[in-house]
Amino acid sequence: MKQQDDNMQGGAIFPRGKKNDAYAQYFTGASYQNVLSTEIAYIRNVTFEPGCRNFWHIHHQCGQILLVTAGRGWCQEWGKPAKELHPGDVVSIPQGTKHWHGAAKDCWFAHLSVIVPAEGAPIEWLEPVSDEEYNRLR
Amino acid sequence: MKQQDDNMQGGAIFPRGKKNDAYAQYFTGASYQNVLSTEIAYIRNVTFEPGCRNFWHIHHQCGQILLVTAGRGWCQEWGKPAKELHPGDVVSIPQGTKHWHGAAKDCWFAHLSVIVPAEGAPIEWLEPVSDEEYNRLR
Numbered sequence: 001m002k003q004q005d006d007n008m009q010g011g012a013i014f015p016r017g018k019k020n021d022a023y024a025q026y027f028t029g030a031s032y033q034n035v036l037s038t039e040i041a042y043i044r045n046v047t048f049e050p051g052c053r054n055f056w057h058i059h060h061q062c063g064q065i066l067l068v069t070a071g072r073g074w075c076q077e078w079g080k081p082a083k084e085l086h087p088g089d090v091v092s093i094p095q096g097t098k099h100w101h102g103a104a105k106d107c108w109f110a111h112l113s114v115i116v117p118a119e120g121a122p123i124e125w126l127e128p129v130s131d132e133e134y135n136r137l138r
Numbered sequence: 139m140k141q142q143d144d145n146m147q148g149g150a151i152f153p154r155g156k157k158n159d160a161y162a163q164y165f166t167g168a169s170y171q172n173v174l175s176t177e178i179a180y181i182r183n184v185t186f187e188p189g190c191r192n193f194w195h196i197h198h199q200c201g202q203i204l205l206v207t208a209g210r211g212w213c214q215e216w217g218k219p220a221k222e223l224h225p226g227d228v229v230s231i232p233q234g235t236k237h238w239h240g241a242a243k244d245c246w247f248a249h250l251s252v253i254v255p256a257e258g259a260p261i262e263w264l265e266p267v268s269d270e271e272y273n274r275l276r
Contacts, residue, residue, distance in 0.1 A: 013151070013207055013225045036228045040201035041179055041254050043228075063178035067250065069151055069207075087151045090174045090181075112205065116179050116254050 012070045012110055014045035026055045026125045028134075029102075042115040048073060052109075053102020053134065056126040059095055065114040066091040066101060073109030074137055075101040076129075082137055085109070100129045105137070150208045150248055152183035164193045164263045166272075167240075180253040186211065190247075191240020191272060194264040197233055203252040204229040204239060211247030212275055213239040214267075220275055223247070238267045243275070 017034025020027065029052030037043040048071075056078065066075060068089040075091050076082035078098035085091065085101075093099055103109035155172025158165065167190030175181040186209075194216065204213060206227040213229050214220035216236035223229065223239075231237055241247035 014205070014228075015226060036205065037203050037230060037252075039230055040203055041252055043203065043205070043252065065175050065178055065181065067152070067174065067181070088153060090152075092175060092177055112250075114175075114179055114181065114252060 012047070014069065014110075014112070016047045016110075017045060020046070023054075026057065027102075028053055028055070028128050036112070041117075042113075042119075044113045045069070045110065046113055047108065047110040048103035050103050050107055051105050051134075053129050054100050055128045056098055056100050058098050058124040058126070059093065059115070060122045060124060061095060062115050062117060063095045064093040066093070067112040067114065069110050069112060071109035072104040072107040073102055073111070074104065075099065084138075085111070098126065102129070105135075150185070152207065152248075152250070154185045154248075155183060158184070161192075164195065165240075166191055166193070166266055174250070179255075180251075180257075182251045183207070183248065184251055185246065185248040186241035188241050188245055188247075189243050191267050192238050193266045194236055194238050196236050196262040196264070197231065197253065198260045198262060199233060200253050200255060201233050202231040204231070205250040205252065207248050207250060209247035210242040210245040211240055211249070212242065213237065222275075223249070236264065240267070243273075 015034050016032045020031040020033040030049045031052050032047040034045040068085045068087050073085045074082045153172050154170045158169040158171040168187045169190050170185040172183040206223045206225050211223045212220045
């Protein structure tokens with residue numbers, strides 16, 4: 001785990017930014033957020049500590065693309081198996097889809113999030129990913 | 139140079155994809171392109187060999203964001219000084235702006251390109267960046 005954390009520090013390309021206090025209420029564990037673009041598209045670098053994941057949520061009126069840049073993590077759409085994610089992976093989340101994403105238990109994780117349109121489309125935040133569900137993942 | 143090329147190979151996160159033959163007529167030197175997303179936003183990983191750059195061009199009806207992931211390169215808007223780019227840098231190019239981007243003389247370069255909307259907005263390709271202009275850059 002130590003080595004993976006070190007790799008993550010060395011491997012992270014975009015600055016990690018500040019602790020994501022504004023959205024902490026919708027996350028299990030600590031995450032960091034760095035807003036890279038607010039025009040054309042809304043692009044953020046999101047970093048999750050090991051074990052951190054966001055609650056189930058739905059993007060309304062917009063789609064989201066995740067571009068994985070470092071670490072190891074997961075993304076799951078409601079009713080489908082979780083998909084393991086590694087650097088270079090790309091995930092497209094259609095609008096209106098209930099889903100969550102976050103780090104693996106033992107590894108930091110970072111992805112770019114691209115949301116279109118840039119102007120704040122609403123997110124509906126739902127229940128946490130339960131420890132029971134999450135702990136079934138490797 | 140050799141070491142930087144090796145770093146680039148190790149540092150590249152997104153697969154380099156195929157030689158960009160379709161647009162070779164608008165590039166000085168060899169580039170590679172890997173399309174990562176065609177829905178929500180049009181996202182490509184673009185890789186330039188040392189010395190490679192695209193011609194001056196204009197995106198009509200869309201904006202473009204460059205997210206630099208590896209190497210060293212340049213982006214220049216018409217009438218402004220060229221801006222040196224490194225991993226983690228983000229460039230926003232407003233629609234209708236004449237510009238070029240590409241690698242440094244002695245280093246590979248890779249960026250993600252995010253274009254919104256995803257559906258093919260036209261690019262107006264203009265003249266090459268002259269060797270005289272380019273060779274003034276370090």
